Amino acid sequence: MAKRIVIDPVTRIEGHLRIEADIENNIITDAFSSGTMIRGIELIAKGRDPRDIWAYVSRVCGVCTSIHGMAGVRVIENAMDVRIPPNAEQVRNLMQGALYIQDHLFHFYTLQAFDWVDIMSALKGDPKEAADIAASISTWPKNSEGEFKLMLEKLKTFAATGKLGFLANGYWGHSAYKLSPSVNLMAVTHYFQTFEEMRDVVRIQALFGGKNPHPNYLMGGMGCAVNIDDPAAINLERLSWVANIIQRAQLFVSQVFVPDAIAILSQYPEWTKIGGGLRNYISYGDFPMGNYGETETYKIPRGIILDRNLNKIEDFDPESLDGLQEFVAHSWYDYTQGKDAGLHPSEGETIINYTGPTPPYKHLDTNKSYSWIKTPRYKGIAMETGPLARMIIGYAKGNEDVKNIIDTSLNKMGYKFEDMYSTVGRVLARVLEAKLVTDWMNDFYFSLLGNIKKGDYRMFNGDKWEPDSWPEKASGYSLTEAPRGSLAHYASFENKRITNYQMIMPTTWNGSPRDAKGQHSAFEASLIGTPVSNPNLPLEILRTIHSFDPCLACAVHLYDEKGTYMHNIDVK
Numbered sequence: 001m002a003k004r005i006v007i008d009p010v011t012r013i014e015g016h017l018r019i020e021a022d023i024e025n026n027i028i029t030d031a032f033s034s035g036t037m038i039r040g041i042e043l044i045a046k047g048r049d050p051r052d053i054w055a056y057v058s059r060v061c062g063v064c065t066s067i068h069g070m071a072g073v074r075v076i077e078n079a080m081d082v083r084i085p086p087n088a089e090q091v092r093n094l095m096q097g098a099l100y101i102q103d104h105l106f107h108f109y110t111l112q113a114f115d116w117v118d119i120m121s122a123l124k125g126d127p128k129e130a131a132d133i134a135a136s137i138s139t140w141p142k143n144s145e146g147e148f149k150l151m152l153e154k155l156k157t158f159a160a161t162g163k164l165g166f167l168a169n170g171y172w173g174h175s176a177y178k179l180s181p182s183v184n185l186m187a188v189t190h191y192f193q194t195f196e197e198m199r200d201v202v203r204i205q206a207l208f209g210g211k212n213p214h215p216n217y218l219m220g221g222m223g224c225a226v227n228i229d230d231p232a233a234i235n236l237e238r239l240s241w242v243a244n245i246i247q248r249a250q251l252f253v254s255q256v257f258v259p260d261a262i263a264i265l266s267q268y269p270e271w272t273k274i275g276g277g278l279r280n281y282i283s284y285g286d287f288p289m290g291n292y293g294e295t296e297t298y299k300i301p302r303g304i305i306l307d308r309n310l311n312k313i314e315d316f317d318p319e320s321l322d323g324l325q326e327f328v329a330h331s332w333y334d335y336t337q338g339k340d341a342g343l344h345p346s347e348g349e350t351i352i353n354y355t356g357p358t359p360p361y362k363h364l365d366t367n368k369s370y371s372w373i374k375t376p377r378y379k380g381i382a383m384e385t386g387p388l389a390r391m392i393i394g395y396a397k398g399n400e401d402v403k404n405i406i407d408t409s410l411n412k413m414g415y416k417f418e419d420m421y422s423t424v425g426r427v428l429a430r431v432l433e434a435k436l437v438t439d440w441m442n443d444f445y446f447s448l449l450g451n452i453k454k455g456d457y458r459m460f461n462g463d464k465w466e467p468d469s470w471p472e473k474a475s476g477y478s479l480t481e482a483p484r485g486s487l488a489h490y491a492s493f494e495n496k497r498i499t500n501y502q503m504i505m506p507t508t509w510n511g512s513p514r515d516a517k518g519q520h521s522a523f524e525a526s527l528i529g530t531p532v533s534n535p536n537l538p539l540e541i542l543r544t545i546h547s548f549d550p551c552l553a554c555a556v557h558l559y560d561e562k563g564t565y566m567h568n569i570d571v572k
Contacts, residue, residue: 002023002024003022003023003024004020004023004363005021005023005535006018006019007019007021007538007541007542009036011169012111012112012166012542013549014061014550015037015507016035016552017033017035017552018033018034018035018036019032019033019034019523019527019541020032020363020364021538023532023535026535027530027531027532028527028528028530028532028541029528031523032366032370032513032524033371033511033512033521034370034372034513035371035507035511036371038332038352038372041057041060042350042503043350044056045491045498046499046500046501048497049496050076050079050080050470050491050493050496050497051219053072053073053076053491053501054068054072054219055069055072055214056072057071057072057501057503058072060505060553062213062553063103063106063551063553064099064103064483064551064553065102065205065213066099066214066215066217067096067099067480067482067483068482068487068503069216070217071488071489072217072478073217073218073219074292075476075478075489075490076219076491077219077220077292078477079474079475079491079492079493080464080470080471082219082220082461082463082464083291083461084220084221084291084460084461085461086447086458087451087452087456087457087459088221088222088460089292090444090445090448090451091208091222091224091448091459092217093440094204094444095204096287097204097287097438097440097444098202098203098204098249098441099202099205100433101253101437101438102198102201104387105194105253105257106194106198107430108257108260108431109190109191109194111546112427112549113187113264114167115539115542115546116179116265116268117179117184117188117191117264118174118177118179118184119167119172119184119188121172121177121180122181122184123155123156123181124181125180125182125183125186126181126182126185127145127146127185129182130148130182130185130189131143131147133182133186134148137263138255139255140255142193143186147189148185148186151189155185155188174533174537175533176539176540176543178267179264179267183263183267190256190260193256194256197249197252201245204242204245207224207234207238207241207242208222209224210223210224220462221459221461222460224459226457226459227457239448239452242445246438246445250438250439253434253438254435257431257434261427261428261431262409265424265427266413266414268424271422271424272419272422272425273419273422274540274544275422275426275526275527275530275544275547276421276423276425277523277526277527278383278384278520278525279306279307280307280381281304281383281384281388281392281393282303282304282383282384282385282486282509283304283385283481284316284480284481284486284487285300285302285303286299286300286479287444287481289443289447299436300390300394300481301393301399302315303316304316304378304383304393305389305392306381308392310395310396311396313393313397316378318477318488319346319477321346322344322379323344324344324376324377324378324488325342325376325380326345326374326376326377326502326504326508327340327341327377327516329515330369330371330375330513330514330516331369331371331373332355332372333349333350333374334349334351334353335349336349336351339516340516342380345490345502345504346490346492346502348502353369355369356370370513373512373552374504374508375508375512375514375521376508377515382515382519382520382522382525384510384522385485385486385506385509385522386484386485386510386548386549387429387430387483387485388425388426388430389486390429390433391406391432391433401439402436405432405436406420423526423543423544426547427547430549467496470496473493474493475490475492475493476490476491477490477491482505484510484550484551485506485507485509485510486504486506487503487504488503489501489503507550509522510522510523510548511548511550511552522548523548523550526544527541527545530544
């Protein structure tokens with residue numbers, strides 16, 4: 001008989017996630033993913049000035065910092081048919097690229113690494129051996145015996161306090177850990193070195209957007225002025241500073257991030273057969289080198305792959321009412337057409353209807369509604385989105401950069417392309433994508449610089465800025481690739497105010513409950529078949545769930561400025 005275990009909350013993610021898994025003979029036979037926080041931003045967006053909506057929706061998440069802000073400004077530009085100047089397009093690319101690099105580094109080292117790296121084992125590491133291992137895979141100048149010795153001393157002092165913070169409840173010493181103490185020491189040292197790199201690369205967002213997190217956007221372009229001779233504007237000195245940041249990011253990613261990932265993941269070949277889950281992948285595409293919407297210029301291509309058939313790339317139609325739909329059959333929402341209906345986000349509804357148990361409770365009733373996350377489908381099909389989906393679609397489309405980096409890396413690890421369909425493949429895809437993005441950052445930078453050298457300083461198109469020029473009614477959408485996957489914003493406005501706003505997040509795709517037909521979404525599907533050596537210490541579940549880099553922060557509780565709970569959902 002299957003035993004059900006619960007992980008609640010799943011830590012080292014953004015937001016609140018609950019996983020319930022049925023285990024029989026140490027194998028997961030079924031799984032249930034539940035977002036345990038309520039989304040509220042769509043309701044907050046109603047009645048707002050369209051020009052300001054980016055500032056509200058950017059508060060969906062503090063980890064993704066800017067991606068919802070950019071999606072929010074793009075959706076209004078789409079509704080009003082606004083084209084932004086080339087300079088603004090490349091500035092947005094640079095800001096988004098900086099986010100990707102920071103976010104992918106943060107995920108691997110801070111949120112996921114300790115599923116593979118045993119920090120307590122690192123206490124037994126040999127600094128000289130760690131330096132020799134590091135030197136064999138990289139020329140990073142901070143891979144010295146002295147650096148590793150200093151880190152070992154800090155680790156011993158840290159461990160002696162007994163105050164391990166978010167690491168306190170780790171499954172240290174678990175039989176699933178396979179790295180040697182010295183490799184663990186190397187990885188932990190790089191974990192701490194990453195903080196400086198993450199801080200520096202995101203300064204690009206602060207330069208062009210005024211601050212970080214939540215940098216500023218502007219409908220019609222960007223609010224940063226360009227003047228190569230003005231000390232208060234984006235001048236040559238500041239542009240040179242950006243180039244330096246990009247160069248440093250390239251160095252760290254190529255000499256630390258990628259070698260670490262290859263070295264660590266190479267030690268877990270069994271995980272190339274675990275966690276594959278769904279066989280369908282979706283990407284909206286992004287990083288335009290022309291105008292946003294001209295998908296043929298995108299660095300990340302748009303497309304859908306079904307049943308892992310790389311010989312056929314399906315088109316994605318964002319406007320087809322029977323294409324992209326959200327369902328609420330197992331979610332704590334209602335639709336006016338009933339819980340089995342599917343709604344295109346342009347017609348979406350956010351009608352709260354909590355029917356779950358009153359805490360404390362042992363298990364959710366997974367035969368009914370069990371999550372605050374809606375369930376997206378494309379033409380009724382469940383999809384995985386994220387770096388793995390993007391890399392597979394890019395590979396299938398023949399992108400040489402993608403093909404070369406995947407083939408080269410897999411060859412070093414002794415793996416085959418089919419091994420990408422796994423937990424290891426999902427982690428590796430994110431790391432390799434970071435390397436591609438650091439290279440693309442040069443393309444964005446030199447495109448911007450070249451345009452400025454030609455005398456084009458434009459950053460803003462204000463043709464539709466004044467409300468008198470707006471149509472009485474309009475609607476639009478934006479399709480963006482966030483670090484975690486495909487992100488869609490849909491908006492309608494009337495009489496100069498937002499009337500409906502709907503967002504489909506990457507984790508809405510991946511972490512949603514099953515639909516009315518019983519189809520699993522990506523989290524649930526990826527866990528089925530996973531071996532769990534000790535159900536009381538389910539490290540294996542964390543490895544696969546963390547590989548998606550879940551972000552549940554689009555679900556928010558509502559409080560006033562004093563922290564008082566403002567909204568209560570009646571339990572039926």
